Amino acid sequence: MRGEPAELYEAASHLVSSGGKRLRPHMVVESCRLLGGTKSGALAAAAAVEMVHNFTLVHDDIMDNDDVRHGVPTVHRRFGTPVAILAGDVLFSKAYGVLANSRRPPDRTVRLVRRLAGACADVCEGQMLDLRMAGSRGAPTPGEYVEMVGKKTAALFEAACAMGAVCAGGGSGDEARLASFGRNLGIAFQITDDLMGVAGDPGATKKPVGNDIREGKKSLPVLMALGAARGAARRAITRPFGNPGAKKEELEAAVEAVRGLGIEGAVRDTARGYARRAEAALRPYGNGEAKESLEALLGFVVKRGA
Amino acid sequence: MRGEPAELYEAASHLVSSGGKRLRPHMVVESCRLLGGTKSGALAAAAAVEMVHNFTLVHDDIMDNDDVRHGVPTVHRRFGTPVAILAGDVLFSKAYGVLANSRRPPDRTVRLVRRLAGACADVCEGQMLDLRMAGSRGAPTPGEYVEMVGKKTAALFEAACAMGAVCAGGGSGDEARLASFGRNLGIAFQITDDLMGVAGDPGATKKPVGNDIREGKKSLPVLMALGAARGAARRAITRPFGNPGAKKEELEAAVEAVRGLGIEGAVRDTARGYARRAEAALRPYGNGEAKESLEALLGFVVKRGA
Numbered sequence: 183m184r185g186e187p188a189e190l191y192e193a194a195s196h197l198v199s200s201g202g203k204r205l206r207p208h209m210v211v212e213s214c215r216l217l218g219g220t221k222s223g224a225l226a227a228a229a230a231v232e233m234v235h236n237f238t239l240v241h242d243d244i245m246d247n248d249d250v251r252h253g254v255p256t257v258h259r260r261f262g263t264p265v266a267i268l269a270g271d272v273l274f275s276k277a278y279g280v281l282a283n284s285r286r287p288p289d290r291t292v293r294l295v296r297r298l299a300g301a302c303a304d305v306c307e308g309q310m311l312d313l314r315m316a317g318s319r320g321a322p323t324p325g326e327y328v329e330m331v332g333k334k335t336a337a338l339f340e341a342a343c344a345m346g347a348v349c350a351g352g353g354s355g356d357e358a359r360l361a362s363f364g365r366n367l368g369i370a371f372q373i374t375d376d377l378m379g380v381a382g383d384p385g386a387t388k389k390p391v392g393n394d395i396r397e398g399k400k401s402l403p404v405l406m407a408l409g410a411a412r413g414a415a416r417r418a419i420t421r422p423f424g425n426p427g428a429k430k431e432e433l434e435a436a437v438e439a440v441r442g443l444g445i446e447g448a449v450r451d452t453a454r455g456y457a458r459r460a461e462a463a464l465r466p467y468g469n470g471e472a473k474e475s476l477e478a479l480l481g482f483v484v485k486r487g488a
Numbered sequence: 489m490r491g492e493p494a495e496l497y498e499a500a501s502h503l504v505s506s507g508g509k510r511l512r513p514h515m516v517v518e519s520c521r522l523l524g525g526t527k528s529g530a531l532a533a534a535a536a537v538e539m540v541h542n543f544t545l546v547h548d549d550i551m552d553n554d555d556v557r558h559g560v561p562t563v564h565r566r567f568g569t570p571v572a573i574l575a576g577d578v579l580f581s582k583a584y585g586v587l588a589n590s591r592r593p594p595d596r597t598v599r600l601v602r603r604l605a606g607a608c609a610d611v612c613e614g615q616m617l618d619l620r621m622a623g624s625r626g627a628p629t630p631g632e633y634v635e636m637v638g639k640k641t642a643a644l645f646e647a648a649c650a651m652g653a654v655c656a657g658g659g660s661g662d663e664a665r666l667a668s669f670g671r672n673l674g675i676a677f678q679i680t681d682d683l684m685g686v687a688g689d690p691g692a693t694k695k696p697v698g699n700d701i702r703e704g705k706k707s708l709p710v711l712m713a714l715g716a717a718r719g720a721a722r723r724a725i726t727r728p729f730g731n732p733g734a735k736k737e738e739l740e741a742a743v744e745a746v747r748g749l750g751i752e753g754a755v756r757d758t759a760r761g762y763a764r765r766a767e768a769a770l771r772p773y774g775n776g777e778a779k780e781s782l783e784a785l786l787g788f789v790v791k792r793g794a
Contacts, residue, residue, distance in 0.1 A: 189620075245570035264551035264619055268615055272612040275605055279606060282602035288597070288598045299585035306574050306577045
């Protein structure tokens with residue numbers, strides 16, 4: 183992304199150029215292809231979704247006071263908070279510009295904007311729920327956790343797949359099925375991601391050992407571990423929980439304790455339950471490259487770190 | 489604006505409910521009526537523009553570290569910076585949602601989204617130019633000042649009027665004329681606003697005396713004053729300029745010095761030049777309530793504080 187002032191667009195492109203998995207644009211394109219559309223017909227929507235994703239990363243890093251992402255300094259660490267706020271805002275603006283300025287029947291563009299705007303509001307609401315969960319003393323219920331994740335993470339996956347369906351000229355039934363695929367995949371993705379944040383191999387996650395325990399993140403695996411732990415195991419988990427100054431040995435002991443509880447299987451079962459619902463949403467569609475690609479993505483998501 | 493989590497929507501509505509002139513939604517409605525459209529046909533677009541305006545206020549106040557707006561604490565002072573960032577983001581999201589979810593021919597909605605997204609990107613670029621002007625040692629040229637103001641302020645006025653034209657079903661010629669009206673009115677508005685920030689009556693502006701001098705704002709009237717001032721008058725202006733700890737007497741002396749230079753006439757002439765261009769854009773349209781209302785707005789803008 184280029185433009186003037188150059189510094190603003192450099193800040194806006196900082197995370198995009200530092201890597202990332204590009205899951206969401208891939209989902210827009212494959213959802214479009216599943217319904218007989220072309221990759222080129224989905225590219226503008228794919229770019230818009232990735233820009234929105236990057237906008238949320240830039241602003242979330244400010245709110246969460248995170249210093250590093252994808253192995254590089256976050257935008258506000260590198261450019262300062264005011265420029266980072268603006269960089270997020272300009273990504274947000276350009277995402278809608280890309281949608282409105284690309285050629286397709288106007289009723290489809292309106293459906294795309296509706297989907298994207300709905301997802302953006304959900305992501306804001308989900309981040310607010312996350313901020314308040316982190317700040318409160320009590321533990322959320324698994325249902326509250328899934329509501330938060332459904333908005334903060336899965337809403338944009340949902341929009342990505344629904345938008346792919348719209349780009350292909352799919353009807354409202356197709357749009358709803360692909361939305362269901364994306365939403366359930368998104369929840370499965372986040373649950374697996376959270377499992378890796380608690381008990382994942384630091385070599386694979388590129389995050390410090392026990393990162394989410396130190397940050398006091400009340401994710402599903404943490405809630406399940408705390409629900410199951412007694413005595414010494416419980417103390418090993420609660421001691422470094424939410425303590426920014428926790429020692430490496432304490433965090434290692436907490437990760438050991440979580441692993442010893444055998445909750446990994448139960449967490450992965452929960453993720454697989456959402457993955458099965460995602461798979462079911464694709465059932466009406468014939469086999470082919472795009473369906474294989476979406477199913478492969480689903481397999482990747484639930485097997486990560488296993 | 490209501491929704492859950494309640495705190496997020498309370499923060500997002502904080503400035504809206506504390507007042508403000510509502511110039512931009514008024515401009516959407518009157519531009520629509522000028523072309524034979526109805527008020528109700530313009531309301532969704534008017535709401536979207538006002539939400540975007542409020543989003544920019546919330547984020548600008550964070551960047552500029554401002555404590556008070558419309559006589560109440562700014563959103564980040566009242567709710568904290570993370571919630572304020574999110575409140576701005578949710579206003580932004582809902583603005584596009586309102587456009588995409590209201591009923592009108594889809595090609596018009598696409599034109600509205602295109603206009604609003606273009607203005608949003610311009611506003612970000614303008615704010616970035618403003619941040620850099622404030623942070624640099626040198627003085628911008630009047631041309632650089634007008635470029636900044638054209639993006640930071642006038643772009644949304646331009647979009648507001650163009651969007652009103654689109655809501656009325658106007659063609660691209662109408663859209664361009666109303667855009668020109670809004671843009672030129674916006675520049676005239678900001679120049680007059682800046683004049684009041686430097687030498688305005690604190691009773692009328694509701695800002696402390698010499699507010700923009702203390703903040704070191706390099707606005708057109710300041711640039712013109714510094715260009716004209718010599719000797720003691722120059723020292724009186726530069727001493728408190730950009731000094732957050734400047735004393736009230738120093739600021740009063742600076743305001744006196746600015747007034748003594750007689751630049752107010754020249755600044756108002758510049759604003760009136762833009763107002764005349766705005767007026768010319770309306771010339772093809774017949775007289776009537778809406779035209780009178782838009783011309784009255786123009787008169788209000790250039791006469792403010794005089």
